[in-house]
Amino acid sequence: MAAPYTKYLRMNRIPHMWCPGCGIGIIVKALTRAFDALEWSPDDLALISGIGCTSRAPGYMNMHTLHTTHGRAISFATGVKFARPNKHVVVISGDGDASAIGGNHLIHACRRNIDMTLVIVNNFIYGMTGGQYSPTTPVGARAATSPWGNIDIPFNIAELAKGAGASYVARGHVGSGVQLERLIRGGLDHKGFSVIEVLSNCHTQYGRRNRLADPIDLIDHIAKSTVNIRKAAKMSDGDMEGKYFVGLIHKDENRREYCKGYEQVIERAQMSK
Amino acid sequence: MQKVLTGNQSAAWGAMCAKAQVVSAYPITPQTTIIEELADIVAKGLLDAKFIKVESEHSAMAGCIGAQAAGARTFTATSSQGLALMHELLHWAALARLPVVMANVNRAMAPGWSIWTDQNDSLAQRDTGWLQFYCESNQEVLDTTIQAYKIAEAVNLPVMLILDAFFLSHTYEAVDIPGQEATSKYLPPYKPSIYLNVDDPHAFGGIVPQDIYMEFRYKMQLAMDEALIAADKADDDFKAMFGRGYGVVEEYRLDGADYVLVTSGTVTSTTRTVIDDLQEKGHSVGLLKMKMLRPFPAEKVRKILSGRKRVAVLDRNISVGMGGVWSQEIRSVMYHLPEDQRPPIYDYIVGLGGRDVTPEFIEEIALDLEKRPVKDCDQVWIGLKE
Numbered sequence: 295m296a297a298p299y300t301k302y303l304r305m306n307r308i309p310h311m312w313c314p315g316c317g318i319g320i321i322v323k324a325l326t327r328a329f330d331a332l333e334w335s336p337d338d339l340a341l342i343s344g345i346g347c348t349s350r351a352p353g354y355m356n357m358h359t360l361h362t363t364h365g366r367a368i369s370f371a372t373g374v375k376f377a378r379p380n381k382h383v384v385v386i387s388g389d390g391d392a393s394a395i396g397g398n399h400l401i402h403a404c405r406r407n408i409d410m411t412l413v414i415v416n417n418f419i420y421g422m423t424g425g426q427y428s429p430t431t432p433v434g435a436r437a438a439t440s441p442w443g444n445i446d447i448p449f450n451i452a453e454l455a456k457g458a459g460a461s462y463v464a465r466g467h468v469g470s471g472v473q474l475e476r477l478i479r480g481g482l483d484h485k486g487f488s489v490i491e492v493l494s495n496c497h498t499q500y501g502r503r504n505r506l507a508d509p510i511d512l513i514d515h516i517a518k519s520t521v522n523i524r525k526a527a528k529m530s531d532g533d534m535e536g537k538y539f540v541g542l543i544h545k546d547e548n549r550r551e552y553c554k555g556y557e558q559v560i561e562r563a564q565m566s567k
Numbered sequence: 568m569q570k571v572l573t574g575n576q577s578a579a580w581g582a583m584c585a586k587a588q589v590v591s592a593y594p595i596t597p598q599t600t601i602i603e604e605l606a607d608i609v610a611k612g613l614l615d616a617k618f619i620k621v622e623s624e625h626s627a628m629a630g631c632i633g634a635q636a637a638g639a640r641t642f643t644a645t646s647s648q649g650l651a652l653m654h655e656l657l658h659w660a661a662l663a664r665l666p667v668v669m670a671n672v673n674r675a676m677a678p679g680w681s682i683w684t685d686q687n688d689s690l691a692q693r694d695t696g697w698l699q700f701y702c703e704s705n706q707e708v709l710d711t712t713i714q715a716y717k718i719a720e721a722v723n724l725p726v727m728l729i730l731d732a733f734f735l736s737h738t739y740e741a742v743d744i745p746g747q748e749a750t751s752k753y754l755p756p757y758k759p760s761i762y763l764n765v766d767d768p769h770a771f772g773g774i775v776p777q778d779i780y781m782e783f784r785y786k787m788q789l790a791m792d793e794a795l796i797a798a799d800k801a802d803d804d805f806k807a808m809f810g811r812g813y814g815v816v817e818e819y820r821l822d823g824a825d826y827v828l829v830t831s832g833t834v835t836s837t838t839r840t841v842i843d844d845l846q847e848k849g850h851s852v853g854l855l856k857m858k859m860l861r862p863f864p865a866e867k868v869r870k871i872l873s874g875r876k877r878v879a880v881l882d883r884n885i886s887v888g889m890g891g892v893w894s895q896e897i898r899s900v901m902y903h904l905p906e907d908q909r910p911p912i913y914d915y916i917v918g919l920g921g922r923d924v925t926p927e928f929i930e931e932i933a934l935d936l937e938k939r940p941v942k943d944c945d946q947v948w949i950g951l952k953e
Contacts, residue, residue: 345648361680363648364595365623394622395593423594424603426620439594439606439620 299326302336304356311350315509317468317494321415322351324471325386328479339382342371344396347422347496348388348415365396368403368412375410379553382482383410389430390420393449397429404458404487408552411481411488414451417496425499432536436503451491456544461486461551463544467493469517473540480542486551493520493538572742574735577705578644578670578728579604580742581712583614584750585668587642588757591619591630593649596682597732598672601644624649628656628667635665636771638762640716643667646732647674647688654692657725661696661787663771666719666726666757669697670712673832673883674732675920683921684732686832686884690860690892696787698726698794699860700815701831705740707813710805713745717754717801722790732921734833745809753808791862798859815859816867820846824853825876826936827910831857831893834881834917834924841929851876852933857893865900872901873908879936881929883918890914890946913944922950 303326312318329339339357343349345364352359358381362370367385375383392400392414403412419437420426427437427444430451434443452465462484466474474492481488495501495512506512523541526534572580578601582590590609592602602620609618617634621627624645631641645653650671660667671689675681689699698718702708708730715726730736745753761769775783798815806812820842821827830838835856842854855871857864872878882891889895894914901909915932918924928949935947 361678363677364652397622420594423596423599426594426599426603429622438599438603439618441607441610 299323299330302326302329302339302356304354307354310354312347313498315495315497316347317417317492317496317513318348318351318415320468320471321413321474321492321494322354324475324478325384325413326355327475328482331475331479332482334382334482339384340371340374340378342367342374342383342385344387344391345422346388346391346420348386349391351386365391365394366399367391368396368399371410372403372408375408375553376556379409384482385410385412387412387414388421389414389416389418389451390428393429393451393454401454401458404455404460404489406552407459407461407487407549409485409487411478411484411490413478413481414489414491415494416451416491417494417500419496419500421496421499425503435500437500438503452489452543455489455491459487459549460489460544461546461549462488464489464542465491465493465538465540467516467520467538467540468495469513469520470540477542480545484545485547486549493540568744568746569741570744571739572705572709573600573737573739574702574705574708574730575600575672575737576604577709577742578712578730579608580744581709582642582668583608584709584745584747585642585713585716585754586614586640586751586756587616587668588639589617589619589631589634589641590643591621591627591634591641592643593621593624593627593645595624595646595649597674597736598644598646598649598670600736601670601672605642624652625656628653628660628669631667631669632656632660632663632665635660635667636663636763638757638759638764640757641667642669644670644672646672647676650688650692651676654695657692657695657697660725662783664723664787664790666716666723668712668715668719668726668728670708671727671729672732672736673729681920682732684734684832684883685919685921686729686882686892689727689729690884690886692727693861693892696724697861698724698791698798700726700728700858701860702728702730702735702858703833703835703856705735705738705742706811708735709742709744710809710811710813713750713754714801714805716757717804718794718797720757721797721801722794724787724790724794729832731833743811749808753804794862795864798862813858815864816871817856817858818871819854819856821853821855821871824851826850826852826933827855827872827875827878828852828929828933828936829855829857829878829880829893829897832883834883834929837924837926838881838929841926841933844926845930845933850933850937860893860896863896863900868897868900869904872897872910873904875910877913877936878910879913879915879932881915881917881924881932883924885916885919891916911941911944913939914946916946916948917950
């Protein structure tokens with residue numbers, strides 16, 4: 295019997311184009327399991343993406359899908375949400391898509407706190423185009439465009455989202471699918487702009503250049519570089535050097551959701567007539 | 568020195584030979600290997616340049632504009648959606664009269680998503696004030712990159728050289744790399760007359776009121792007119808020095824031909840073989856290769872096409888609602904000729920989204936041209952599925 299979450303997949307589009315061992319599969323599964331746990335119908339879901347390996351996900355998912363231009367998925371999604379405020383709008387994006395070319399849209403969606411969920415697959419590299427360094431590539435890491443090591447200081451995407459005003463911010467990783475599903479479900483269920491950063495493996499483009507060519511080794515490396523946020527609170531800055539805390543980072547249920555605010559201003563404007 | 572290079576590597580090696588000083592770029596398929604090759608070339612010390620990897624194509628062109636305004640020779644490369652995102656800054660580079668050089672790998676626009684070739688991305692930038700050169704081989708890509716700087720810097724306008732996705736960008740050919748000494752003689756260091764210089768201060772991008780804006784545009788038009796001459800000279804000088812020239816247009820077996828096929832990009836190479844076969848079989852058909860779109864080589868085209876029986880333009884692009892762009896341009900410049908000198912011009916739409924343009928298709932066009940009624944010369948779609 296098919297697993298309950300296969301109803302969210304276009305099974306006739308499988309096999310997918312991702313490399314064997316790619317973390318995106320784990321993330322798509324966590325996403326579909328979260329949809330299933332919330333008992334959301336595919337008819338009520340819109341999944342929107344930009345460009346990159348991650349952005350190919352909507353092609354395999356059985357719901358309303360839009361595969362849009364590089365970096366602009368959040369802008370398209372904002373249009374969808376405004377036209378259909380009662381639908382669940384989810385954006386799936388990569389680190390290059392969401393934080394480089396689309397960085398401006400990311401921070402402004404956080405600021406507005408519009409009710410949608412953004413899953414950012416952070417694999418530290420531009421995978422699809424062949425391994426150029428991205429805004430999350432660690433300092434010193436090698437990429438096609440930094441053959442002698444990257445000198446750009448990376449973004450901390452979760453902290454950026456929190457600082458910009460997102461009302462639900464979490465970070466998970468592909469080494470812990472159960473926790474990831476729980477974090478995504480929390481974001482989907484939250485009324486406001488939810489950002490779930492997922493540390494993922496691109497062994498093909500990132501791993502091969504950084505002595506982590508085996509997917510298991512790279513996932514293991516990612517898992518070992520994470521610290522649960524509760525444990526992290528008790529650790530010194532020195533101990534946290536090079537580590538990523540994971541878990542629910544920020545949740546604010548009082549920050550006004552944007553569509554709600556919009557309804558209120560329309561109401562005020564029409565009352566004054 | 569001979570090397571086996573892809574079209575993309577040829578563009579990178581061209582920028583190296585031209586001694587670009589600043590490279591500012593963003594990855595996009597199928598262009599990415601151009602900037603990767605350049606990152607490697609810079610890292611190995613083969614080129615003394617600064618390499619900036621930015622956060623979008625818009626920023627890539629902004630980086631080139633900044634560097635060029637500061638007096639540096641710049642290079643970037645992009646494709647399709649990336650070129651479209653750059654659109655605002657394409658105008659900016661041209662109107663600021665900065666001779667930036669860029670390689671664009673022709674890739675179809677989305678949606679539906681495609682990474683394969685057609686010309687709609689670059690043709691949509693026709694009116695931005697950039698010179699455009701469409702290349703046929705990897706050698707031509709490399710040589711045109713070097714020539715591009717010569718022309719751009721002579722007229723203070725930016726130059727885009729264009730190569731087909733995959734057919735050129737990712738296929739290998741033996742390419743001759745000109746020696747550094749000779750290249751430096753052909754293309755001396757960039758010495759702009761106006762740049763951001765503390766000893767001779769200038770401002771770029773000021774507000775221009777209604778009473779002088781038109782004059783700026785007129786000067787651009789004059790520069791484009793000059794570019795017609797500069798492009799020929801750059802090619803002649805190149806040929807004199809390196810033994811290879813291309814011409815802004817090329818006539819192939821056109822002597823006495825009644826029928827003419829007009830092509831650009833890699834379709835040209837395939838068409839050459841078809842022309843050889845057809846002439847063998849006694850057909851009076853030749854080939855006109857268009858390399859330069861802007862400035863448009865109007866005089867040359869008029870001279871070559873006037874008095875022919877019929878002309879077929881193979882357009883790997885479509886301006887939806889009108890037709891192929893090359894055919895419109897050619898019809899427009901032919902209109903002034905006396906009626907008996909003006910052949911009917913047929914517009915054949917081919918190979919969109921990377922669909923293969925095979926010798927069979929081209930032969931079909933050549934034979935169709937001989938018998939199709941003139942009233943049906945607009946938008947003949949070739950190889951269309953039912």
